[in-house]
Amino acid sequence: MFDTMTLTKIVSAFCASLLVLLLGGWVAESLYHTGGGHGDGHQQAYVIDTGEDETEVVEDVPEVPFAEVYAIASASDGEKLWRPCAACHKLEEGANGVGPYLYGVVGRDKGSVDGFSYSSTLAEMEGDWTPENLSGFLEDPKGYAPGTKMVYRGLKDVEDRANLIAYLDSIGD
Incomplete structure (x- = not known):
């Protein structure tokens, strides 16, 4: 064995x-x-000439204004993007979560929700939450309002921001 x-x-x-x-x-x-x-530092023994420079050419893509993207935004696509927001925000009027309620947020004064303790930066900001302002805030919350309590990293895609804002605008009607 x-x-x-x-x-x-x-x-x-x-x-x-x-x-x-x-x-x-x-x-x-x-x-x-x-x-x-x-x-x-050794070079390749045989290099095939493709007729192009080795430097990468980066074409400047003109940035589309947010107003144009927002004009064709889809609220139904924005509803799908709402899930991460729902962790901290509610869509019922007067029902604050970790963040302020977002019912009717489009067009509302910044820092104006009763019963919610805003950071001093947002509480002192002038103006309304226009779609453009919301887009800037959602793209980079800490850059738009330094000192904000919102810990979300931001939504970089302009179409996603426009769709989400269109969804939020449809809720407040």
């Missing part, structure tokens, strides 16, 4: 096969990468 000599032979065979595998990998690597190492 199994004695110590048989067990030793099995373990030795496993180690020997692993060693052969590692040495085979090392030999194959040295055959295919003869440059002497990675990133040591």
Whole structure:
């Protein structure tokens, strides 16, 4: 049956096969990468000329004004984006959560929800929550209102912001 000599032979065979595998990998690597190492300044032996410069050309994409994106925004698509907001905000009038309620937020004065303790930055801001102002805040809350209590990182896609704002605007009607 199994004695110590048989067990030793099995373990030795496993180690020997692993060693052969590692040495085979090392030999194959040295055959295919003869440059002497990675990133040591060696150039490729043969370069195929494609007729293009090696520098990457970045075309300036003109930024579309938010008003144009908002004009074609979809409230139904914005409803799908509401889920992360629902963790802190409610859509019922007067029902504050961790954040102020967002029923009728489009067109409402900034920092004007009764019973909610705004950060001093938002409480002192002038003006209304226009779609453009909401877009700026949702893109980068900490950049728009430094010192805000909102910990959301921001919604970078302009179409997503427009859709979400269109959804919020449809709730306040």
